[in-house]
Amino acid sequence: MEEIDIKIKPLNIIIFVLIFIVSATIVNGVNANIDENSIYLLKNLNKYEDNIEDMRKVVDNLRTEVTNEEKQISNYENENFFNEIIDINSKIEELKFYNGFTDVRGPGIMLRVSDSISEDENLDIMDKIVHDVDITILLNDLKSAGAEAIDVNSKRIVNISEVVCAGPVLKINGEAVPAPFVIRAVGDQEALYNVLTEEGTYAYDLKNKYGMEVAVIMSYNLSIPKFKESDSQVKYAQSVER
The missing domain is CATH 1.20.5 (Single alpha-helices involved in coiled-coils or other helix-helix interfaces)
Structure with missing residues (x-):
């Protein structure tokens, strides 16, 4: 190989x-x-x-x-x-x-006062006439008895209300109001009724000493209107912050 x-x-x-x-x-x-x-x-x-x-x-x-x-x-x-x-x-x-700027409703009394109907000649003519002072005292008595709302001939009584004589009529809140004078007050019925009817009260003397017409009734549903603005204005008082 x-x-x-x-x-x-x-x-x-x-x-x-x-x-x-x-x-x-x-x-x-x-x-x-x-x-x-x-x-x-x-x-x-x-x-x-x-x-x-x-x-x-x-x-x-x-x-x-x-x-x-x-x-x-x-x-x-x-x-x-x-x-x-x-x-x-x-x-x-x-x-x-x-302050009386709302309509109110509630129980209370109605008082009707008008000039004397007595025929006693010993009474002086001026003592037989309802004066502004008479209405003012009656209003104060009602307030002291706890009245929560008051009006006189549908004129609401508030802190600035005035009751003054103007001849044969009275001026309340700047408006003329003739007799008879119907005072309505909402509050404790018995307390209000008693301050106008018990012996020794001013309303009692008007009726029993001077013969004036003084009628008082209780009411369970009085409606008292709110205060309507008048021309009264605050001119001198000023608010003060504290």
């Missing part, structure tokens, strides 16, 4: 070495471009994106809560404001009631 002599040419060896070096360089280059640090950074970027989205949701929720709180505060302020208005209106109505 003939022996085969295989010879490798030097040129072929050189080419093989070059190919190996180039391949190794390419692989090393790829590994150099995408290393472990790059992969770690990519993962962190994804986490950051997720965190940012979560923070956006948190911010949106906080904004919603702030808006709700602002609405609650606004509603609370409005509610307090309305409560203050209601309280002020209530006080105004109370003041109007106690």
